[in-house]
Amino acid sequence: MLPESLKNILLNLHPLEPEVLNEIAIRLKLMELKKKELLLRQKQVYTDVYFIEKGFLRSFYEEGENEVTTWFMKEHDFIISVKSFFDQQASHESIEAIEDCVMYYISYEDLMHLYEKYHSFTFVGLMLTQHYYKQSEDRLFNLRKKDAFERYQYLLETYPEIALRCPLKHIASYLGITLETLSRIRGRKI
Incomplete structure (x- = not known):
């Protein structure tokens, strides 16, 4: 099932053919996460990318006995641990639900398949990457300066x-x- 909110976000980024939307819907899986539950643990490989339909999460890493929060994610955000996901290596951070969450996710393999098969979807991926990269740069500048x-x-x-x-x-x-x-x-x- 392709939630309407996700469909609208994708179509606002770039027109997608009905067959692309149908294949995304087939490959998309639903997940619910309870408050304080971990979506990802530090040192795990991040094998999926998530879309938050409902809820609020944070990413963090452990430094000694302290947890250092690195960011927050909310409805209609995508969650990805970039280096872990694309390099299929252990993550440096954990992701925890601050509220109960409803999310949809797709695997690395399915995402790569969609990118290879549909150029229009590859452009959507590029637009999302640019959006989150700019957002990350703004946050880093704010924290450092x-x-x-x-x-x-x-x-x-x-x-x-x-x-x-x-x-x-x-x-x-x-x-x-x-x-x-x-x-x-x-x-x-x-």
């Missing part, structure tokens, strides 16, 4: 749903600050 207050302000302005749906400890970890520092920043009122 701005102070803690500016990083938090950017997060609120650009991704307001994170502040509404995510525990503060994960936001503090993502921003590279302590929970106490985040509390002081939040007290400043932007």
Whole structure:
């Protein structure tokens, strides 16, 4: 089954023939994930790419006894651990559900098959890659070039749903600050 939200996203990126959409629907699988359940564990190979129909997740890695949050994903986002997925190597990060999730996924092999068979779908993949690469560059620039207050302000302005749906400890970890520092920043009122 091809959910309407995913179909609309794909078609807004590039026109796709009905046969492409039908084959995606055949290869797509449904998955439900409960809050606090891991989608991926660090050191596992990432064999699938996911589309979030409903829910909220975070990616993180372990540094000693601490978890360092690297990003958040929500409805209509795609989840992929890029290096692990494309190189079929162990992942450097884990992915955890912050809320109950409903997702659709497709395997590496099925995705490569679709890319080889349908050039229009390959273009969709290119557009998605560009979108997420630009988003990643913006996030990295924000984390490296701005102070803690500016990083938090950017997060609120650009991704307001994170502040509404995510525990503060994960936001503090993502921003590279302590929970106490985040509390002081939040007290400043932007």
